[in-house]
Amino acid sequence: MEALILSCSTGGGHNAAGKAVAEAFEARGHHVTLMDPYQLASDGLAATIGNMYIKLVQKVPCLFGFIYFLGSMVRRFPGHSPVYWINGKMTDRMRKYLQQHSFDVIVMPHIFPAEILSHLKNDGVVLPATIFVATDYACIPFTEETACDYYVIPSAQLKEEFCGRGIAEEKIMPLGIPVRGEFVKEKDRDAALEKLGLSKDKRYLLLSGGSIGAGKIASSIRCLRQYLKENHDCRLVVICGNNLRLYRRLKKKYETDEQLLILQSTPHIADYMKACDVFLSKPGGLSSTEAAVLGIPLVHISPIPGCEKKNAVFFAKREMSVPVAKPGKELLAAIESLEDAQVAERMRENQEQYINPQASVEICQLAESLTEGERVMV
Numbered sequence: 382m383e384a385l386i387l388s389c390s391t392g393g394g395h396n397a398a399g400k401a402v403a404e405a406f407e408a409r410g411h412h413v414t415l416m417d418p419y420q421l422a423s424d425g426l427a428a429t430i431g432n433m434y435i436k437l438v439q440k441v442p443c444l445f446g447f448i449y450f451l452g453s454m455v456r457r458f459p460g461h462s463p464v465y466w467i468n469g470k471m472t473d474r475m476r477k478y479l480q481q482h483s484f485d486v487i488v489m490p491h492i493f494p495a496e497i498l499s500h501l502k503n504d505g506v507v508l509p510a511t512i513f514v515a516t517d518y519a520c521i522p523f524t525e526e527t528a529c530d531y532y533v534i535p536s537a538q539l540k541e542e543f544c545g546r547g548i549a550e551e552k553i554m555p556l557g558i559p560v561r562g563e564f565v566k567e568k569d570r571d572a573a574l575e576k577l578g579l580s581k582d583k584r585y586l587l588l589s590g591g592s593i594g595a596g597k598i599a600s601s602i603r604c605l606r607q608y609l610k611e612n613h614d615c616r617l618v619v620i621c622g623n624n625l626r627l628y629r630r631l632k633k634k635y636e637t638d639e640q641l642l643i644l645q646s647t648p649h650i651a652d653y654m655k656a657c658d659v660f661l662s663k664p665g666g667l668s669s670t671e672a673a674v675l676g677i678p679l680v681h682i683s684p685i686p687g688c689e690k691k692n693a694v695f696f697a698k699r700e701m702s703v704p705v706a707k708p709g710k711e712l713l714a715a716i717e718s719l720e721d722a723q724v725a726e727r728m729r730e731n732q733e734q735y736i737n738p739q740a741s742v743e744i745c746q747l748a749e750s751l752t753e754g755e756r757v758m759v
Contacts, residue, residue, distance in 0.1 A: 382411040382752055385484040385509075387418050387494035393592025393622070394667035398490035398516050401559035405741035406748070408562075414482070418494045421474040462523050468496035476501060479508070485752040488744065490514040490559075495527040502528045510751040514744065516558055517666040517688040518695035520546045530751070533557075533744055535666070536695075536735060554747060557740030558670040563651040565738045568675050573655035582614070586716070587657035589620040589668065590627075592646065596663040596683035597708060598627060602641070604712045609640045618642045618653060651675075659719050661712075664693040664702070673701055673732035678719040680705055682712065701732045 384406050388399040403413040419426045475497050486509055489495045495513045502508055513529040515521070518539065524532070525547040532548055534540065537555035544550050574581050586605065590596040598619065605617055617640060621628035628645050635641045647653065651671070654660060660672050664681040669692055672679045679702040681693045696702040703715040719725050737743070 382406070382485045382749065383483060384411055384413045384748065385482075385487045386413060386415045387487060387489045387491065387498075388415070389417050389419065389491045389493050391491070391493075394516050394665050395491040397561070397592075397667045398514055398559050399488070401561045401741040402488055402490070402514070402744055404561055405559070405745040409742075409745055409749075411745070414484075418471055418475060418497055421471065421478055461526055464492070464523050465496050465499070465526055468493050469500045471497045472500045472504070476506060484509045486510045486512065486748040488512045488514060488748065489529070490516050492521060492523060492527070495529055496523070499526070499528040510748065512744065512748060512751075514559065515543075515666075517692055518669075519688050519691035520548070521688050524548065531747065533740070533747070535670070538735075539695075556743045556747070557737030558666055559741035559744055560667070560671050560674050560738070561651070561741070564654075564671045564674045568655045568677075570655055573652040576652050577649060577656055579616075579656055584612070584615045585657045586615065586617045586659050586661060587620070587653055588617060588661045589650075589663075590622060590624065590683075591663055591665045591668055592622045595622075595624070595685060599631065601661065601682055601708050601712060602631070602635070604708050605716075606638075608713050608716060613640075616640050616642060618644065618657065620644050620647060620650070620653070622646050659716055661716075664689045664696065666692050669696055669702070670736060673736040674738040676729040676732055678725045678728055679703070679732075680712070680715045680719070682708055699731050699735050700728060701735060702728070 386399045386403055388395045390396060399415055403415050406413045487498065489512070498508060498511055511529045512531045512533060513527060514533045515535060518535050520539070520543045531552050531554050532543065533554050533556045534543055535558045540550070540553055540555060543553055571581060579585065588598065588601060590598045598621065602617070602619065609615055609617060619631060619641065621631065621644065623646055628643065631643045635643060654672060654675050654677055657677065659680060660677045661680045661682055662668050662672070664684045669679065681696060681702045682705045684690045684693050693704050697704040703718060705711045705715050
C-alpha cells in the first residue's frame with residue numbers, strides 16, 4: 382500500500398501523530414510519504430505558516446485564544462470559512478502532485494490538508510481513501526466543512542460532539558490519538574534513568590511546554606523551587622522545546638542550581654517521561670496521550686486557550702490528570718496529592734481505561750480495509 386500523510390508544523394503534535402501513523406504503516410510493510418502540503422508551494426511558505434503559529438502561542442497566547450473563539454463563532458454561520466478559502470489556494474498544486482504520484486490512502490492529522498483535499502473532492506476530483514485524524518479531545522472549528530471518508534477521533538465519548546457538528550456517524554472511527562511505538566513499550570524506569578544518565582536514587586519532576594516551549598514555564602519553576610527545597614532527593618527536569626529564548630534565560634538563571642536540569646528540544650522525550658515520577662505539561666492532545674499511554678501521573682498547567690482547555694477538561698473529568706489553573710496557589714498541592722500511591726494508581730487505571738495505546742496500528746488497519754491494491758489516479 383502507498384500511503385500519503387499530510388501534516389503541518391503548527392505545533393509538534395500534528396507531525397508527531399503523522400510520524401506515529403507512518404511508523405505503524407512501515408512496520409506492516411507499506412510505503413509512506415510524509416509531507417507538509419505547503420511545501421508544494423515552497424519550503425519557506427511551509428516554515429512561515431508553522432512559525433506564525435509558534436510565535437503567536439509563545440508570545441500572545443490570549444490572541445490565539447481570541448482567534449479560536451472567532452472560529453467558533455464563524456462556524457455558526459452557513460457557508461465555508463475563510464480557512465477553507467485560504468487553503469483552496471493550494472488546490473492546483475495538490476492536484477498536480479496527485480497526478481504525478483499514485484496513492485491508496487491519504488491520512489491527515491491536521492485540518493489544513495483536509496481543507497485542501499475537500500476543495501478537490503468538492504470540485505469532482507476522484508481521490509484515494511481519505512482519513513482525518515483529530516489530535517485534540519474536541520471537534521475543532523471547521524472540521525465539519527471537510528469532506529473526508531473517515532474521521533478518527535480520540536474517544537467514543539466524543540462521538541456525540543462530532544456528530545453534533547455535522548460529521549456523519551458512519552464516518553466516525555473512535556480509535557484514539559496515535560503515538561509512536563516507544564511510548565507503547567512497557568515502561569522501564571531504571572533503563573530510562575540509565576540511558577539519560579540520571580540517578581536511580583532521586584525522584585524526578587518533568588516540566589514541559591511542548592515542542593514550542595509555551596505556557597507558564599518560568600512561573601511554574603518559581604513555584605516548584607519551594608517544593609525542591611523541602612525535598613532534597615527531588616530533581617526538576619525542564620524541557621524548553623524550540624523556545625531558544627526561554628532556554629537561554631532559564632539556563633543563565635539556574636545554572637548553579639543542582640536540583641534543576643534545563644534542556645532544549647530532545648529526541649528522548651519518551652525516556653524522560655518514563656524516568657519521571659510526575660509529568661507537568663500544558664494539555665496538548667499528543668503529549669497528554671503519550672503520558673496516559675505510559676501511565677504517568679499527570680498535572681496539566683497553562684493550557685493554550687482553545688482546544689487545549691478542552692483537552693484539560695476531558696482529562697480532568699475522567700481523573701486522568703490534575704488540572705492547575707493558578708500555579709502559584711495550586712501547583713504544589715497537585716504534586717503532593719500524587720504522592721499518595723492510591724491516587725496515582727487510580728489515575729493510571731483511568732488512563733488505561735480511556736486511552737487506546739494501539740491507535741496508530743488500528744488506523745493502519747482501517748486504511749488496509751479501505752484499499753484493495755487499486756490506486757486512484759487524479
